Amino acid sequence: MAWTHADLLDALRRYEQACIAAGCAQNTVDSYVNYARMFVDWRVGESHTQGAPGPRHPGGHAASIVELSTDVATYRADVRQAGKADRAVETYWVHASQFVRWLDGRFAPCASLRPGRGGRQTAGAGVGSAATARTPRASSRSADLAWAREASIQTAVVAWLAAAGWTIERAADTAAREHGPDIVATKTSRRLAVEAKGYPQATYESGEKAGEPKKWHPAAQARTYFGNAVHTALVMRDGMPGTEVAIALPDQPSNRTLVGQVRASLAELRIRVFLVGPDGSVTEPGRASA
Secondary structure (H helix, E strand, O other): OOEOHHHHHHHHHHHHHHHHHOOOOHHHHHHHHHHHHHHHHHHOOOOOOOOOOOOOOOOOOOEOHHHHHHHHHHHHHHHHHOOOOHHHHHHHHHHHHHHHHHHOOOOOOOOOOOOOOOOOOOOOOOOOOOOOOOOHHHHHHHHHOHHHOHHHHHHHHHHHHHHOOOEEEEEOOOOOOOOOOOEEEEEOOEEEEEEEOOOOOOEOOOOOOOOOEOOOOHHHHHHHHHHHHHHHHHHHHHHOOOOEEEEEEEOOHHHHHHHHHOHHHHHHOOEEEEEEOOOOOEEOOOOOOO
């Protein structure tokens, strides 16, 4: 789906209602929505941050989620250039990123709220996805790891690379299982191909078994995901001579263990590893910059 400026303004109204329905405190609702609105306004040059004019999108340029994520990275750089303190920059960026992730159901406002703790049960579906009836327990578990889905990992890495000066040439449609590298980016004479993997969810998310626990523990499945990612990276390197290759994984304890066990081998194979946190931040163990 492509989002015009009018679509985003309409989504902001729904976002506010979603925050209220999730049981967020009023000041939290105001923060979520107001910071998201500043990002939306910035996209069309109506910046509320002095010194950060932002890119112009006359007529409300329609953008995909990946393009919006790239805009978030540029927004972060512009806010920093405007002279904001590091903590303020991160606040602007995090709220803009959360709104974009909410658009296609990858962020649930106030997801830590649970019945009996002063808030309503969180509804995890965003405006771009249909809500599915599930038991409260299944919904909570799904929301907890929504950030670790493959599409979320891809989006975070795209934004991170764009912020580091890379030009994104390709961002595959992971939901449609599009063949080829998940991300291809260039920077001066360098070219990078990335294979992104999500973290196995504890319950089935679709079909007749939706909401039911899976037979295999996520940590056990993660080993298979990791092995597949490494194999794909090697295939990309053989098929794309001269291109750097990397795998992107959710920053989960099991993934850190798997990476640590073969760190020297990954280095010898020239496979970079990007670890994505719940807030969308990306780190590369053993490397200072992208």
